Amino acid sequence: MTPDRRSLFTSAGLAALAVGTSSLAGCASGSRSPSGNAPQATTTLEIEASSIPVGGGRILDNANYVITQPTAGEFRAFNKMCTHQGCPVSSVEDGQIHCRCHGAAFSIEDGSVTNPPATEPLRAASATVNGDYVEISG
Numbered sequence: 001m002t003p004d005r006r007s008l009f010t011s012a013g014l015a016a017l018a019v020g021t022s023s024l025a026g027c028a029s030g031s032r033s034p035s036g037n038a039p040q041a042t043t044t045l046e047i048e049a050s051s052i053p054v055g056g057g058r059i060l061d062n063a064n065y066v067i068t069q070p071t072a073g074e075f076r077a078f079n080k081m082c083t084h085q086g087c088p089v090s091s092v093e094d095g096q097i098h099c100r101c102h103g104a105a106f107s108i109e110d111g112s113v114t115n116p117p118a119t120e121p122l123r124a125a126s127a128t129v130n131g132d133y134v135e136i137s138g
Contacts, residue, residue, distance in 0.1 A: 046133040049075070057092035057108055065125055065136050066097055068108035075129060077136045078111045078122035089122075097122065 045063060052058050052075065057068030059080055066080040066089055078097070080089050087101035096114050097106040104118035111122035125138030 044135060044137040046130065046135050049129060049132055049134050052134065055095065055108075057097065059089060059092065063136075065138065066092065066122070067127060067134060067136060068092060068097070070095075070109045073129070075127040075134045076109065076111070077125040077127035077134075077138065078106070079125060079138065080122075082118055083113075083120040083122060084118040 047058075047060070047067065049069075052067050052069045054069050054072050057066055059066045064079055064081065065077050068076045068078075070076065081087070082089055082099035082101065082104050084099065084102055084104045087099055089097050089106070090100040091098045092108060095108050097108060097111070099105070099118070102117050103115060104113065105115035106112060106118070106122050107114050111124055113119060113121060123138070125136055128135045
């Protein structure tokens with residue numbers, strides 16, 4: 001007997017759920033990641049403070065954060081999604097966090113809008129220095 005369409009979709013959905021759940025099981029909160037690349041499910045991560053340039057910042061590839069160092073030893077973290085239309089920010093230059101989608105820019109000091117069309121600041125996250133690392137949580 002050939003399975004009907006509903007059975008096929010139900011089976012495929014359950015298989016996808018099982019795969020997704022097993023891949024999340026390996027994500028541990030608070031794990032140190034020297035490269036700064038951590039899975040989206042991680043709520044706290046650590047990156048090397050030396051990897052964040054003074055007067056600039058770094059956009060994390062595999063986490064939802066942009067980390068900045070406005071002055072030496074002062075670190076800030078923000079959600080990397082532009083508040084205009086949700087594009088990820090694309091660069092940190094000249095004291096600003098830039099979104100290439102529509103030209104919005106934000107301050108590396110407090111995430112406030114420095115250039116529209118965004119009207120809301122980037123959402124702040126916690127950035128705490130712990131030895132040679134910056135702990136980020138949000």
